[in-house]
Amino acid sequence: MADLADDVIGRASAGDIAAFEEIYRYHAGMVYRVALRMMARVEDAEEVTQQVFISVHKHLKSFNGKSSLKTWLYRITVNCSLNTLKARKRHVEVAWVEGFDPEDTHDNVRETLTRGEIHQQITDLLEEITPDQRACILFRTQEGLSYEEIALTLGINVNTVRSRLKRAREALLTARTRKGVAV
Template identity: 45%
Template sequence: MQDIEKDTIVKAAGGDMAAFEEIYRKTSAFVYNVARHITASAEDADEVTQDVFIKIYNNLGGFNFLSSLKTWIYRIAVNTALNHKKASGRHLNRRADYDITLKTAAAKEEAKDNLDSQAKKDKLRRLLDALSSEQRACIVLREIEGMDYKEIAAALKIKINTVRTRLKRARERLINLNKKG
């Protein structure tokens, strides 16, 4: 994620849409990518990203500069995505048939695309599906976003040792998954 100047934040907090768009352009790739991997759905990633940026806009006035804007956005993005996943998990049974229809249609469409790329995405999806929401968030931030332990701890508001434990358990689970085939 690119750095954002204080002046831009102050302008955006005052309702300057051009300044807010600059923040969006610099941070939306991270927010969308994390949302997409945590929720495992393009539609949910859209909703989470919209929700996150509306929250950011409405609350920029209360941003205190005690932490960096990036950390603040990381935290909002991950928590919103995790909450969205939990909420949609409650409706999973009702959505199951709808999802299968969507996936079938999407699979046919994606078959036209690069098969190698699709195989990689499928493998990644299987790995992430094997993890709990908390482990998945840590793995996405570490492996896909390349954040270090300190940054992950700040984003998730947990201790560094908790980050370490979650990553270790996630990797042990993934090793077992690989052994099973």
């Protein structure tokens, strides 16, 4: 994919919808990929992707270019995902009080989120760690960010990144053993 033109952010922030679409076409795959790993469900990932780009459009004028657009998008994507997960947790807790059976939802989620056995097992593994740990693991293993870049993106220090990665991997190893995951 060709790089974005230098002036595309300026044109998009001035209201040029075609320029904004260029930004979307260039970065939507990355935003959606991170959102899907964070959220697990396709429909939730699409909802987060939509939220991210509406937020970007709203705040594009205040984007000062100190960090790269990609880092900015990573941060917004993780924040939107965490907020949605928190909201969903509250919703499930309320529903539980009203007699909702969370086991049914869990099965349904698994049905909709998996496309194959490997994907299923990885999704199950990622559900074993906290959303904060998941963000660190995803940025490191799938996006290839350094510890410093993860720290910058999530607004935490490098030692916190290291600590979250360690705890996440310990939890993944335990879950892998317990579930007998073959991958």
